[in-house]
Amino acid sequence: MAKYYTKEHEWVELDGATGTVGISEHAAHELGDITFVELPKIGKAVKQFDTLAGIESVKAASDIYAPVSGKVVAVNDALDAAPELVNESAEEKGWVCRLEGVDAGELAALMDAAAYQQFLKGLE
Amino acid sequence: MDELKSTPLVKEHEGLKALMAPFGGWLMPIQYSGIIAEHKWCREKAALFDICHMGEFLFKGDIVASGLEDVFTFSVKGIPVGRSRYGFLLNEKGGVIDDLIVFRLAEDEVMIVVNAATIANDFAVISSRLKNPALLTDISDATGKLDLQGPLSREVLVEHLGSDIAEIPFFKFIRKKILGVDALVSRTGYTGELGYEIFIPAPKVRELWDLLLKDARVEPAGLGARDLLRLEVGYSLYGNDLDDVTTPLSAQLMAFVNLDKSFVGKEAILKEQSQGSPKKKVAFKVDSRRSPRHHYEIHCDGKNVGTVTSGAFSPMLGCGIGLGLVAPEVAELGKRLVIKHERVEMDATVVELPFYAGGSLRS
Numbered sequence: 001m002a003k004y005y006t007k008e009h010e011w012v013e014l015d016g017a018t019g020t021v022g023i024s025e026h027a028a029h030e031l032g033d034i035t036f037v038e039l040p041k042i043g044k045a046v047k048q049f050d051t052l053a054g055i056e057s058v059k060a061a062s063d064i065y066a067p068v069s070g071k072v073v074a075v076n077d078a079l080d081a082a083p084e085l086v087n088e089s090a091e092e093k094g095w096v097c098r099l100e101g102v103d104a105g106e107l108a109a110l111m112d113a114a115a116y117q118q119f120l121k122g123l124e
Numbered sequence: 125m126d127e128l129k130s131t132p133l134v135k136e137h138e139g140l141k142a143l144m145a146p147f148g149g150w151l152m153p154i155q156y157s158g159i160i161a162e163h164k165w166c167r168e169k170a171a172l173f174d175i176c177h178m179g180e181f182l183f184k185g186d187i188v189a190s191g192l193e194d195v196f197t198f199s200v201k202g203i204p205v206g207r208s209r210y211g212f213l214l215n216e217k218g219g220v221i222d223d224l225i226v227f228r229l230a231e232d233e234v235m236i237v238v239n240a241a242t243i244a245n246d247f248a249v250i251s252s253r254l255k256n257p258a259l260l261t262d263i264s265d266a267t268g269k270l271d272l273q274g275p276l277s278r279e280v281l282v283e284h285l286g287s288d289i290a291e292i293p294f295f296k297f298i299r300k301k302i303l304g305v306d307a308l309v310s311r312t313g314y315t316g317e318l319g320y321e322i323f324i325p326a327p328k329v330r331e332l333w334d335l336l337l338k339d340a341r342v343e344p345a346g347l348g349a350r351d352l353l354r355l356e357v358g359y360s361l362y363g364n365d366l367d368d369v370t371t372p373l374s375a376q377l378m379a380f381v382n383l384d385k386s387f388v389g390k391e392a393i394l395k396e397q398s399q400g401s402p403k404k405k406v407a408f409k410v411d412s413r414r415s416p417r418h419h420y421e422i423h424c425d426g427k428n429v430g431t432v433t434s435g436a437f438s439p440m441l442g443c444g445i446g447l448g449l450v451a452p453e454v455a456e457l458g459k460r461l462v463i464k465h466e467r468v469e470m471d472a473t474v475v476e477l478p479f480y481a482g483g484s485l486r487s
Contacts, residue, residue, distance in 0.1 A: 032155065032348075035160075036415065058159040059348070
């Protein structure tokens with residue numbers, strides 16, 4: 001399944017009704033060295049574009065918004081000890097959490113990889 | 125806002141793909157490879173910083189008769205030739221106009237090194253306190269400054285600039301020819317590591333930068349790493365931890381204030397000493413990797429008691445660290461604090477400075 005992106009630089013990848021969520025490589029690069037990831041609590045229910053988690057770098061503290069609605073069923077505990085995984089592999093090993101009960105229809109409000117790349121060009 | 129100034133090394137920074145940002149009216153390199161990598165390089169090897177933005181004033185004349193002796197919180201005439209001293213320029217209320225270092229070049233000659241953002245005001249204030257303002261010259265534009273900091277800085281400089289550098293003790297300097305011109309090498313810095321500040325005429329800065337960067341032990345570091353390095357050793361940053369409404373007493377920096385001499389602001393300091401400071405500096409360690417940041421609120425026992433003045437994630441300690449100004453009763457070792465900003469909240473404990481004491485500063 002392909003990744004879909006938000007304008008706030010989160011990504012989600014669906015497997016059935018479960019979505020894996022993280023921040024984009026572009027966002028990780030812009031933040032610089034990431035020093036802390038505030039993982040959401042398991043069981044937390046979020047609506048699309050609500051605050052889901054937090055991330056801090058040597059430069060700034062930012063919110064991570066939910067790219068889709070759902071309930072948190074897993075978090076990437078590895079980020080507690082090694083938040084730099086987000087710098088090294090933002091869209092794979094640096095995933096943040098998994099959401100369950102996702103409605104694929106919400107992807108219509110997001111960008112696919114090609115559209116996101118176009119969007120980034122517009123930001124330059 | 126005036127146009128940003130650039131140092132003579134702006135092309136070099138662009139070539140190194142530095143992230144550039146405004147700082148104190150200057151366009152400065154914030155990072156090259158990454159703040160944490162540059163910080164680590166400085167703690168382990170030797171990091172090169174472009175510090176050409178800082179200001180330098182030259183004073184020539186009789187230190188006492190001119191009035192210079194009463195300008196700063198420390199005695200200038202008491203500095204032996206070949207040594208430097210750190211301290212403050214205060215206003216009448218005891219607030220810090222700037223923190224600075226005075227280098228005693230000769231019996232009747234000193235160099236004053238000041239922060240970049242405060243150059244114009246410092247120059248005006250110091251001049252106004254001299255009987256003859258013409259004794260003071262702003263040589264900032266003509267003077268380049270590079271800092272080489274880190275445990276390997278001595279061996280690097282000895283190899284490239286001469287063995288006389290090996291003998292400079294902490295807070296002493298030598299004047300010598302570098303690349304054929306008169307330069308000054310001072311064993312001072314802002315990182316907690318063994319390190320040197322090199323003052324050289326601006327037209328020669330690029331050549332010196334290139335010479336030092338060719339050495340495999342040397343990497344460039346930006347202001348981001350510099351800020352992290354100084355905070356880990358508890359040094360104050362003007363504009364964050366110090367400003368013109370904060371006295372050295374509140375900032376717990378009375379070690380750099382000599383109350384046995386006269387200086388502008390002394391009456392206010394003495395008054396604050398007898399009445400008690402409304403705020404006191406506090407250093408704290410966060411329980412997690414969260415970073416406190418400038419302007420976050422400090423709470424204690426459910427009350428808002430102050431403000432964070434500097435904060436960061438410390439790579440050496442593996443946790444957040446910060447400085448703040450708080451109600452005096454809170455500035456007590458071991459006191460538990462909560463640092464708050466919007467939905468961010470972190471628990472912290474008041475600790476002693478420095479946060480990190482393992483540096484090579486005095487080696």
